[in-house]
Amino acid sequence: MEKKSHLKAFDVKFSGLKLGKHLFDFHLNDDFLKHYENSLVTQSDVAVSLELDKQSELLYILNFDLKGSINLNCDRCLTTFDLPVSDSYRMVMKVDSEMKSDQDDDIIFVSSHDLNCNVADYLYEFILLQLPLKVTCEMAELECDKEMINKLNNISSKEDPIEDESPWTKLQELKNKFKED
Numbered sequence: 001m002e003k004k005s006h007l008k009a010f011d012v013k014f015s016g017l018k019l020g021k022h023l024f025d026f027h028l029n030d031d032f033l034k035h036y037e038n039s040l041v042t043q044s045d046v047a048v049s050l051e052l053d054k055q056s057e058l059l060y061i062l063n064f065d066l067k068g069s070i071n072l073n074c075d076r077c078l079t080t081f082d083l084p085v086s087d088s089y090r091m092v093m094k095v096d097s098e099m100k101s102d103q104d105d106d107i108i109f110v111s112s113h114d115l116n117c118n119v120a121d122y123l124y125e126f127i128l129l130q131l132p133l134k135v136t137c138e139m140a141e142l143e144c145d146k147e148m149i150n151k152l153n154n155i156s157s158k159e160d161p162i163e164d165e166s167p168w169t170k171l172q173e174l175k176n177k178f179k180e181d
């Protein structure tokens with residue numbers, strides 16, 4: 001794949017490593033996401049720390065730790081906000097001369113001739129896994145832009161815009177007013 005050549009920074013050189021744990025750091029920013037066409041996420045600021053545990057010449061355990069934020073638009077009011085991200089993923093890398101055709105999502109097969117394993121596509125998938133089914137301002141502890149919701153409702157239908165307050169709130173306010181008098 002040619003796009004991988006642009007993502008050299010995401011090559012993990014496993015060839016020649018000693019047994020035991022090794023650390024690698026990556027940064028997933030807007031430039032990283034640009035390599036993926038039509039990505040649902042286009043802005044991110046996520047630091048990834050990869051702990052690669054070489055257990056034998058043929059077996060490696062990869063622990064990815066993600067921390068940072070991705071930039072999303074609220075589905076209701078279109079407000080842009082940063083969603084905090086904190087997650088970890090574990091994968092197994094096997095060195096195998098016969099590349100397995102039955103793909104297991106959690107296993108990376110590399111050839112004994114490979115010196116590097118490019119993890120860019122996995123990191124991109126991890127970013128996409130952060131995407132909630134429904135994006136709302138509440139996820140970032142923000143309140144939706146009510147004016148915008150009303151505008152959007154007016155555009156999408158001729159029905160009455162949603163009232164900010166229920167009739168009961170207004171009734172209660174009236175009652176209180178009369179009580180004071």
Ligand SMILES: [Zn+2]
Binds near residue numbers: 075079136137145
């Ligand atoms: Zn919102």
